[in-house]
Amino acid sequence: MFTGIVEHIGTVEEFKELDTSESGGNGVSLLIKDATSILGDCHIGDSISINGTCLTVTEFDENTFKVGLAPETLRRTNLGSLKSGSKVNLERAIGGDVRFGGHYVQGHVDTVASIEKIDKDGNALNFTFKLKDLQYINYIVEKGFIAIDGTSLTITHVDHKQGTFGISMIEHTQKNVIMTLKHIDDFVNIEVDLTGKLIEKQVELQLSSQISNEESPLVSLIHKIVEEKLSKITK
Structure with a gap:
């Protein structure tokens, strides 16, 4: 999870397409440099947001870190257009002691x-x-x-x-x-914003559940409205 408050601007050092022997299936390796300020507490497996995309650190040193990009990530995001020298927004995943200045950002680009x-x-x-x-x-x-x-x-x-x-x-x-x-x-x-998607899904599930139940309040209301309309037509 992230806040959407960019911590640092990094630079793409290398954008490398991997063969199947390296990646297990047509992936891409992305090496970011000029990232010293966000790597002091870094560990392998940590999440870092690159241009809003949550990615996993696979290698790092004091100035650079590497992540892998799956084909789905390349289809959904603008990361496939990066090249050596491109600037990118960077943010570490939040910890429990971080003041929340932005909003809840998953790092899952839509x-x-x-x-x-x-x-x-x-x-x-x-x-x-x-x-x-x-x-x-x-x-x-x-x-x-x-x-x-x-x-x-x-x-x-x-x-x-x-x-x-x-x-x-x-x-x-x-x-x-x-x-x-x-x-x-x-x-x-x-x-x-994730909130809108969650509300939509809950409304969809509730409506589906109500409509499939003949004794539900929604179905009863629909029947009542239809009966009232039909009674007016027949009068």
Whole structure:
């Protein structure tokens, strides 16, 4: 679990495709350097978020660490576009003594979005994004949370028909994340707020359970409404 508060910006040292003898099946090895500030308490098997993607440390030294990327990770995220020299947002998994400044971020990227517009607003920057998978717009609400490349941000506007949404980034955040290094049409990783997905699933399960039970309150209510409508028609 993460907070969406980026701790450090690292640099890709190596992006290497592995053969089956190395990875067990067409994976990728990613080596990140310039990461000394977050490796002081690192252990093999720890989770580190790279651009909002929770990944497992397989090797490390005082300045670098390595992770493996599965094909599913490459399909879901923008990590496949990384190359030597690319800058990435880094955050260690939270501990019990961490103040919670962002929101609950799993590091499980849902989809990517492209940058459609960047506008100055005083010393802030306003970004507009368009989702690749439009169904995720259902979980994005104005003034709600979202994680973009692992950065916890607040939604400023949403267009559910177009599948677009926006955020406003203050000057401090601009200096401490990679968003300002990106351009129009570049892709960012998106993790929507887990709360919306959980609520949707619970409502779906409850409705399914109620509808399948002829004696449930919901079915009884539906029958009552139908009977009342039919009685009005027959009068």
